[in-house]
């Protein structure tokens with residue numbers, strides 16, 4: 001690799017040019033780790049931390065709500081008969097979280 005300012009040859013691990021002192025844009029510093037695919041705001045029903053079908057946990061996880069508050073609100077609404085049907089519909093519509101990849105075995 002070469003310095004983008006003066007063109008001097010650089011060590012692959014160099015962070016600054018040894019000739020002109022310009023910072024080196026290395027691939028490692030530009031790399032940003034991707035966020036987990038199922039915690040970035042998508043509405044999925046998590047496989048753990050669920051009470052019935054994970055609908056409350058799905059909304060809490062997707063929007064950053066407290067799952068306990070979501071459950072209380074849903075439970076109160078269920079008493080009125082409004083959200084019981086909505087819960088079943090959400091159960092059907094919201095996809096289940098994909099299986100998390102297994103941790104690497106040593």
Ligand SMILES: [Zn+2]
Pocket residue numbers: 003004005006007008017018019020021022
């Ligand atoms: Zn340079």
